[in-house]
Amino acid sequence: MHKELLLDSHRRILPHIHRTPIFSSRLINKIVNADIVFKCENFQRGGSFKARGATNAILSLTEEQKSQGVVTHSSGNFAQALSLAAGRIGVKAYIVMPSTAPLVKKDAVLEYGGEIIECKPTLSARENEAHRIVEEKGATFIHPSNDMDVIIGQGTACLELLEEEPGLDYVVAPVGGGGLIGGTSLAAYYFGNGCKVVGGEPMEVDDAYRSLQSGYIESNETTDTIADGLKTQLGDKNFPIIQKYVERIVLVTEPQIIEAMHLVWERMKIVVEPSSAVALAAVLKDKPRFEKQKVGVVLSGGNVDFKAVGRFQ
Amino acid sequence: MHKELLLDSHRRILPHIHRTPIFSSRLINKIVNADIVFKCENFQRGGSFKARGATNAILSLTEEQKSQGVVTHSSGNFAQALSLAAGRIGVKAYIVMPSTAPLVKKDAVLEYGGEIIECKPTLSARENEAHRIVEEKGATFIHPSNDMDVIIGQGTACLELLEEEPGLDYVVAPVGGGGLIGGTSLAAYYFGNGCKVVGGEPMEVDDAYRSLQSGYIESNETTDTIADGLKTQLGDKNFPIIQKYVERIVLVTEPQIIEAMHLVWERMKIVVEPSSAVALAAVLKDKPRFEKQKVGVVLSGGNVDFKAVGRFQ
Numbered sequence: 001m002h003k004e005l006l007l008d009s010h011r012r013i014l015p016h017i018h019r020t021p022i023f024s025s026r027l028i029n030k031i032v033n034a035d036i037v038f039k040c041e042n043f044q045r046g047g048s049f050k051a052r053g054a055t056n057a058i059l060s061l062t063e064e065q066k067s068q069g070v071v072t073h074s075s076g077n078f079a080q081a082l083s084l085a086a087g088r089i090g091v092k093a094y095i096v097m098p099s100t101a102p103l104v105k106k107d108a109v110l111e112y113g114g115e116i117i118e119c120k121p122t123l124s125a126r127e128n129e130a131h132r133i134v135e136e137k138g139a140t141f142i143h144p145s146n147d148m149d150v151i152i153g154q155g156t157a158c159l160e161l162l163e164e165e166p167g168l169d170y171v172v173a174p175v176g177g178g179g180l181i182g183g184t185s186l187a188a189y190y191f192g193n194g195c196k197v198v199g200g201e202p203m204e205v206d207d208a209y210r211s212l213q214s215g216y217i218e219s220n221e222t223t224d225t226i227a228d229g230l231k232t233q234l235g236d237k238n239f240p241i242i243q244k245y246v247e248r249i250v251l252v253t254e255p256q257i258i259e260a261m262h263l264v265w266e267r268m269k270i271v272v273e274p275s276s277a278v279a280l281a282a283v284l285k286d287k288p289r290f291e292k293q294k295v296g297v298v299l300s301g302g303n304v305d306f307k308a309v310g311r312f313q
Numbered sequence: 314m315h316k317e318l319l320l321d322s323h324r325r326i327l328p329h330i331h332r333t334p335i336f337s338s339r340l341i342n343k344i345v346n347a348d349i350v351f352k353c354e355n356f357q358r359g360g361s362f363k364a365r366g367a368t369n370a371i372l373s374l375t376e377e378q379k380s381q382g383v384v385t386h387s388s389g390n391f392a393q394a395l396s397l398a399a400g401r402i403g404v405k406a407y408i409v410m411p412s413t414a415p416l417v418k419k420d421a422v423l424e425y426g427g428e429i430i431e432c433k434p435t436l437s438a439r440e441n442e443a444h445r446i447v448e449e450k451g452a453t454f455i456h457p458s459n460d461m462d463v464i465i466g467q468g469t470a471c472l473e474l475l476e477e478e479p480g481l482d483y484v485v486a487p488v489g490g491g492g493l494i495g496g497t498s499l500a501a502y503y504f505g506n507g508c509k510v511v512g513g514e515p516m517e518v519d520d521a522y523r524s525l526q527s528g529y530i531e532s533n534e535t536t537d538t539i540a541d542g543l544k545t546q547l548g549d550k551n552f553p554i555i556q557k558y559v560e561r562i563v564l565v566t567e568p569q570i571i572e573a574m575h576l577v578w579e580r581m582k583i584v585v586e587p588s589s590a591v592a593l594a595a596v597l598k599d600k601p602r603f604e605k606q607k608v609g610v611v612l613s614g615g616n617v618d619f620k621a622v623g624r625f626q
């Protein structure tokens with residue numbers, strides 16, 4: 001069922017998203033002694049893979065649902081992605097954002113035509129505000145990562161990667177809320193020829209790593225990471241998929257994330273955000289595992305605020 | 314004659330260089346109200362267009378000359394480019410670098426197989442040292458910008474651009490030592506259909522702008538620019554070409570360069586160095602001229618040391 005869903009969803013979202021290019025770097029291949037290809041979702045519409053899941057979720061609504069709009073709470077890439085997707089499809093998007101969200105993120109949401117509802121910077125305030133909009137406007141709530149249509153949509157990046165590179169031994173993706181790694185692992189299971197999936201996760205937000213060990217969805221005890229897209233925790237929809245299809249999660253430190261990010265910026269000449277670099281950091285850390293293998297790395301996004309980049313050094 | 318030289322040189326260097334991609338950005342088109350295509354020489358081998366001229370210059374040597382090696386003095390991209398090109402072709406490269414050159418530049422030269430000769434950080438020390446190597450080793454001196462084979466080689470980037478985008482009204486390139494803008498203007502003259510060439514130059518190193526006004530090769534009075542690739546002055550080989558074929562030079566301020574660079578980094582998700590951003594800065598400054606036109610912008614290189622990026626903010 002997931003196999004057909006992936007193919008159908010991909011066909012459905014293709015007019016609204018970019019089929020992103022695949023890059024490689026001789027130097028990085030030399031460092032790892034492997035054949036690595038990078039799926040460049042930093043070039044995706046809205047600057048991250050999240051346009052895929054958001055578009056797929058909106059396209060799966062009924063016409064009546066579409067007419068009443070969609071709502072989510074996010075201070076990051078999903079806010080932009082849902083505004084963008086909704087705008088393209090002609091659906092109203094309500095985005096609940098904490099008052100502390102960076103101006104650059106708010107501007108991007110507005111630019112794509114989303115309506116921002118500000119709230120206090122706590123999870124409960126965000127949830128309450130989103131709930132109020134569902135009640136008042138009849139809008140459909142779309143979760144950034146714990147929603148099957150979103151998970152399937154995110155998986156289409158790996159589907160495209162495997163169409164072009166069918167011989168991959170591994171696909172490595174960052175682990176945040178579980179949408180990308182969940183969808184990636186489904187795509188690799190159904191369309192990879194024995195392709196294994198490894199997740200990269202910052203040590204500072206190691207909820208997924210611990211969840212796989214304990215068998216329960218664990219919460220983060222710290223969230224002090226530069227990879228701001230990965231601070232969220234897994235959900236009941238994506239956790240069982242991750243348990244079943246992800247081989248392992250590799251934890252990486254903050255200096256390892258920054259080193260990997262600089263390597264991509266300086267050697268590949270492309271801009272990726274810290275969360276993206278976590279997957280390459282995992283490959284660099286676990287080098288012996290990937291030696292002489294054909295490895296796909298999902299570069300999940302490229303939304304960097306360079307005016308604030310001093311903290312990345 | 315230049316027409317055939319461009320075509321022959323392009324054919325000759327193609328096995329050794331990348332045919333770089335052409336990117337565009339809807340947002341930047343919207344800002345300028347123009348149709349802009351970017352020739353991405355930041356993805357060129359060695360991280361800048363300079364691999365083209367260096368390769369062409371080496372390939373034009375006799376076998377005897379090749380056997381005795383090549384020498385240049387540079388603390389920037391040409392040092393890397395000549396090492397890279399020489400290494401590929403199997404020729405020894407001696408690179409005279411000031412002792413103050415950044416470690417990252419020296420490492421790149423060594424990585425490509427060049428031999429570094431350190432000297433004091435003055436122009437006369439660099440020239441003397443290069444002269445000594447010509448005398449002692451019989452190596453051929455290759456100037457980074459004031460050499461016809463180098464100029465023609467640099468022009469092949471614009472040649473490729475016009476092959477893919479024959480309808481350009483303008484091509485805009487940064488102006489440093491005059492090699493890129495000289496070659497670009499030749500290619501536009503012979504292969505563009507009335508395509509005009511505009512140079513972008515930092516106000517802090519406005520030697521080319523003043524040279525076009527006075528009719529003589531002027532020196533820089535200040536060199537306090539972030540665009541470190543553009544501090545050199547024109548030479549007797551490229552100046553007459555620039556006088557004849559470049560429509561005008563647009564001067565830009567340091568904040569304009571930084572703004573253009575951030576625009577490319579944040580919106581196009583690619584890394585370009587400050588010197589590259591000068592061409593886009595010129596387009597942004599002179600917007601009315603480019604409105605509703607089809608404009609090619611040469612993104613000349615992407616060698617940024619992100620550990621030192623604080624000064625770009």
